[in-house]
Amino acid sequence: xxxxxxxxxxxxxxxxxxxxxxxxxxxxxxxxxxxxxxxxxxxxxxxxxxxxxxxxxxxxxxxxxxxxxxxxxxxxxxxxxxxxxxxxxxxxxxxxxxxxxxxxxxxxxxxxxxxxxxxxxxxxxxxxxxxxxxxxxxxxxxxxxxxxxxxxxxxxxxxxxxxxxxxxxxxxxxxxxxxxxxxxxxxxxxxxxxxxxxxxxxxxxxxxxxxxxxxxxxxxxxxxxxxxxxxxxxxxxxxxxxxxxxxxxxxxxxxxxxxxxxxxxxxxxxxxxxxxxxxxxxxxxxxxxxxxxxxxxxxxxxxxxxxxxxxxxxxxxxxxxxxxxxxxxxxxxxxxxxxxxxxxxxxxxxxxxxxxxxxxxxxxxxxxxxxxxxxxxxxxxxxxxxxxxxxxxxxxxxxxxxxxxxxxxxxxxxxxxxxxxxxxxxxxxxxxxxxxxxxxxxxxxxxxxxxxxxxxxxxxxxxxxxxxxxxxxxxxxxxxxxxxxxxxxxxxxxxxxxxxxxxxxxxxxxxxxxxxxxxxxxxxxxxxxxxxxxxxxxxxxxxxxxxxxxxxxxxxxxxxxxxxxxxxxxxxxxxxxxxxx
Amino acid sequence: xxxxxxxxxxxxxxxxxxxxxxxxxxxxxxxxxxxxxxxxxxxxxxxxxxxxxxxxxxxxxxxxxxxxxxxxxxxxxxxxxxxxxxxxxxxxx
Numbered sequence: 001x002x003x004x005x006x007x008x009x010x011x012x013x014x015x016x017x018x019x020x021x022x023x024x025x026x027x028x029x030x031x032x033x034x035x036x037x038x039x040x041x042x043x044x045x046x047x048x049x050x051x052x053x054x055x056x057x058x059x060x061x062x063x064x065x066x067x068x069x070x071x072x073x074x075x076x077x078x079x080x081x082x083x084x085x086x087x088x089x090x091x092x093x094x095x096x097x098x099x100x101x102x103x104x105x106x107x108x109x110x111x112x113x114x115x116x117x118x119x120x121x122x123x124x125x126x127x128x129x130x131x132x133x134x135x136x137x138x139x140x141x142x143x144x145x146x147x148x149x150x151x152x153x154x155x156x157x158x159x160x161x162x163x164x165x166x167x168x169x170x171x172x173x174x175x176x177x178x179x180x181x182x183x184x185x186x187x188x189x190x191x192x193x194x195x196x197x198x199x200x201x202x203x204x205x206x207x208x209x210x211x212x213x214x215x216x217x218x219x220x221x222x223x224x225x226x227x228x229x230x231x232x233x234x235x236x237x238x239x240x241x242x243x244x245x246x247x248x249x250x251x252x253x254x255x256x257x258x259x260x261x262x263x264x265x266x267x268x269x270x271x272x273x274x275x276x277x278x279x280x281x282x283x284x285x286x287x288x289x290x291x292x293x294x295x296x297x298x299x300x301x302x303x304x305x306x307x308x309x310x311x312x313x314x315x316x317x318x319x320x321x322x323x324x325x326x327x328x329x330x331x332x333x334x335x336x337x338x339x340x341x342x343x344x345x346x347x348x349x350x351x352x353x354x355x356x357x358x359x360x361x362x363x364x365x366x367x368x369x370x371x372x373x374x375x376x377x378x379x380x381x382x383x384x385x386x387x388x389x390x391x392x393x394x395x396x397x398x399x400x401x402x403x404x405x406x407x408x409x410x411x412x413x414x415x416x417x418x419x420x421x422x423x424x425x426x427x428x429x430x431x432x433x434x435x436x437x438x439x440x441x442x443x444x445x446x447x448x449x450x451x452x453x454x455x456x457x458x459x460x461x462x463x464x465x466x467x468x469x470x471x472x473x474x475x476x477x478x479x480x481x482x483x484x485x486x487x488x489x490x491x492x493x494x495x496x497x498x499x500x501x502x503x504x505x506x507x508x509x510x511x512x513x514x515x516x517x518x519x520x521x522x523x524x525x526x527x528x529x530x531x532x533x534x535x536x537x538x539x540x541x542x543x544x545x546x547x548x549x550x551x552x553x554x555x556x557x558x559x560x561x562x563x564x565x566x567x568x569x570x571x572x573x574x575x576x577x578x579x580x581x
Numbered sequence: 582x583x584x585x586x587x588x589x590x591x592x593x594x595x596x597x598x599x600x601x602x603x604x605x606x607x608x609x610x611x612x613x614x615x616x617x618x619x620x621x622x623x624x625x626x627x628x629x630x631x632x633x634x635x636x637x638x639x640x641x642x643x644x645x646x647x648x649x650x651x652x653x654x655x656x657x658x659x660x661x662x663x664x665x666x667x668x669x670x671x672x673x674x
Contacts, residue, residue: 101640104655108669111604111659116595117627118640124631145641145657 014169017055020241024226030197032167038176039202044234045173049135051239054085056133057095064133066098069141073098094129115155119162135171160195197221212351231353240357262296265476269461277403279396283410284437290409294372295324296474297407301370302334309341309368313378317342328473341366352379352391376408396430432456440488447488588620589649595642596628600659604643607660
């Protein structure tokens, strides 16, 4: 939002306060000059003019005068109330003056006349209140009273000269009938186009039963401007012009922060989750759990305490909450706490453009950091496809410039969607992450498969996973490939349980083996112990034997010596051969 | 003899522009011709008295307002068609 609300300050421009328009014109209307605003009846000329004055009075310290040729002052004040402009307060503070300049119906015209009276009266008023801005609403009504083209021309020049002389930033509005281009050149006072410094055309057309408003700056002397037709909407705040990208707007800051998708395994597949501020597209056929996946995202955003907005075009917000509860996604507490706002947009009619503006306005009001649009493909239905594409582009652009994380779902057409191909709005090319949900029909079952088609700037899993919804929540299961075929649902379950049994058997066998081994080990240990004892006994026995032998030998030799001593013979021989027994 | 009503006019002009002087002259001539001795003309210059013009919601000059007899009638322009003036003022016969 910041980049749009950032005021373009330009001394030569008078900002209108109309979001989008100031960007197109690089700051607003030419300061101290005259702008011509042409459009069909009901195209928003009066609102544009009044918005310009209100903004001047409130934000630019430029009081203004509104000269109403068509409507009474009371009606203008009452109409402005609908936009919350509170004109009576401005009038009281002398920041705004409304001149009731409708020609009286019973006025009789005899001969030539001019506008000096009006201009003199306005001059006095302008001096009195220090007015810098002025709007002449529906000048054509007044001009119609003038008898001949020459007089019309003369009075327009008088008006223009007067505006320039007093350096008032002026808007002159005039009706244009039917086709814009031809009506301006064939109009009796088309010369006004050449006279003014800036010219803006408002266009209101109906295409396929859908109203479409467009605005185009036709000329702007001495300034660059966006020449394209820009759609606009008359909304709650008055006037809102949609622009894809203003002149010279810088790129929005990107974030490395990741936000959870609400499904833990999906986060892993995406290398940590979605990027903050990314645009995520979830495509799939009806019933592939697109809403559930986006609901999971909304829930996790609320858990983190981020303000979230959920636009539901298919069903009522309360229905979505109820349905999501069945898969363990509980949103009502966040709705109660005000963190989450559900918008049932089924009733939101009108062109794609007006839907976008409503989305933007509501999201801004709610200060949403995370936004879910379910499904975005509705845009293509309410308007014609041509504009819907631009709208989707602006939606992505806008959410990026705000750093809003956008998750939108898109319904694929059964007919051409089989190709995994383009989404109706071609939003798939703009989205940062594209998750595709698919059905896999196999042995009498329909199972949901999830795959990540792309995810910019992040490694992501190439695997198709099975999306499982249960009352415990949403999770992803690995799928089995057997013989080149992907197994899902019951087949996967069978495979899983077979594997489970196999592991169990293996586990039991292992246990048994371990017990046997333990027993054997124990036996061996016992045996080792007893043998050790035996060894010790043998050693003792051996030592004992040795000792006995020695002592016997000693005893014998001592005996023999004693004997020899006693005999007193065989001295030498007894020494050399003592062993002979 | 019935007493004829007296006419009160206020003529707004813008300085001495051609239209203004012409309207003044036309009105005087008309009054002398059709309303002798029973008319009053007040000429207001919007350049000098813009507030009164705003109050009277006079935006085009010259503007003639018939204040009496009631009801008020307004005419814009140089009053160059006496016949139209007669019709508007109800003086045809």
